[in-house]
Amino acid sequence: MRPINSIIEEVRSEARLIRTFRLDRDLSPRPGQYLMLWIRGVDEIPMSFSGPDCITVQSVGQATEALFEMGAGSSVGLRGPLGNGFTLKGDKILLIGGGVGSAPLAFLGERARASGLAVTSLLGFRSKEDIIFQERFEALGEVIITTDDGSYGIAGRASAGLKEFSLFDYDQIYLCGPEMMMWDVISRTREHATKTQACINRYFKCAAGICGSCCLDPDGTRVCLEGPVITADRLLESEFGRYRRGPTGEKGPCRG
Ligand SMILES: Cc1cc2nc3c(=O)[nH]c(=O)nc-3n(C[C@H](O)[C@H](O)[C@H](O)COP(=O)(O)OP(=O)(O)OC[C@H]3O[C@@H](n4cnc5c(N)ncnc54)[C@H](O)[C@@H]3O)c2cc1C
Ligand code: FES
Structure with missing residues (x-):
């Protein structure tokens, strides 16, 4: 293309x-x-x-x-x-965003509200100055914000806000943010993994499923084509949160 x-x-x-x-x-x-x-x-x-x-x-x-x-x-x-994009399911959904990863969730939340779904959001940022789209999320429903430095909302990472919710109340959970933030959430919420859709990030070159740059170990999922949205049960069985490959294909640490 x-x-x-x-x-x-x-x-x-x-x-x-x-x-x-x-x-x-x-x-x-x-x-x-x-x-x-x-x-x-x-x-x-x-x-x-x-x-x-x-x-x-x-x-x-x-x-x-x-x-x-x-x-x-x-x-x-x-x-x-x-890519595949998120799949809207159920009546009541929870959005969990970290940093700029909150941006695609604002778009998703607006589509969900327009379809009559109840939307709750948990958003994590480094600091008060880094908060984005607060008004967009507040227009959708309840919003809990965390900041790493405690300058706004609950002090700590996004996972510090999980105690505010019973995840059993939600039909579907949507997650996007830095890899270690997402790993932190999915590794603490394993019993909800099959209903957690995570939008993940790998090094993309062709974005057409050809070059293999974005493949996830061990099953070779091509994130550019079969993702970037992958359910957490599959991520828990993969390299996600452990390492990621860079432009040369060499393994490196996950960020964030
Ligand atoms: C599906 C997907 C959606 C994304 N959506 C957003 C978004 O909405 N907003 C946003 O700010 N960022 C998003 N990113 C990340 C964004 O693509 C990188 O931050 C950007 O490529 C960095 O390029 P750079 O030249 O400025 O930085 P560089 O100096 O090249 O790199 C900075 C960091 O970005 C990573 N990166 C660089 N190029 C790529 C690439 N082609 N694919 C993946 N990672 C790369 C590098 O590994 C490095 O750690 C997304 C990534 C993916 C895979
Ligand atoms: S970026 Fe080339 S296969 Fe995914």
Whole structure:
């Protein structure tokens, strides 16, 4: 699939290092799907949709820094929507987000509310200054926020907020955030693993199921094609939370 051209229509600052880019194209994505964003002359990187025509990006390295140099009117290349996305099920759902990983969950929560589901959210951030989309989540239902430094809400990681809920009350749990935050949640909530859909991150190159860069040990699941949303029972049996492969295929530590 060749990239299509797209113009950035608006850039919004959400937090210290997080911005939302609204594009001139609505690619009709399902929440949890992603696009490959081509920043010409720099790199092509995967980004989840935070709305039908939006991505929300944390600046972490070369490509994202180059994107942050762009404003309304700049052009980028897009391939997508790609991947499986989340599946909405049941009547009552819990969203658990960490940092910029909360962005695709805001999109999912809005779709869920529009379909009449009851939505509760547990969101974890490093600090008060890093909180994103608080109003979007509060418009959906009850929201519990945790911060690592205790500057807002419950002090601690997102898992510190789990005691506020009985997970048995929810038909489905949706999770997205840094890998160790997600691992922390799924390893504490094993009895709910089959109803936990996690949107995960691996190093993507082709995003077409061909190169093998994103494969999960031990069964070779191609995260770019068969994911990025994978149920926690499968993640508990995989490399997830233990190691991940980088651009050369070498094993490295998980982040966050
Ligand atoms: C399915 C999916 C959805 C994502 N959604 C979002 C999102 O909504 N918002 C957001 O801010 N980030 C998202 N990411 C992460 C984002 O793709 C990386 O932060 C980005 O590629 C970093 O590129 P860089 O050149 O700025 O940084 P680099 O300096 O290249 O790397 C910084 C870190 O990002 C990782 N990374 C770099 N390139 C890739 C790649 N092609 N695939 C996966 N990881 C990579 C590196 O391993 C490194 O640890 C998503 C990743 C995946 C796989
Ligand atoms: S990124 Fe190439 S197979 Fe997934």
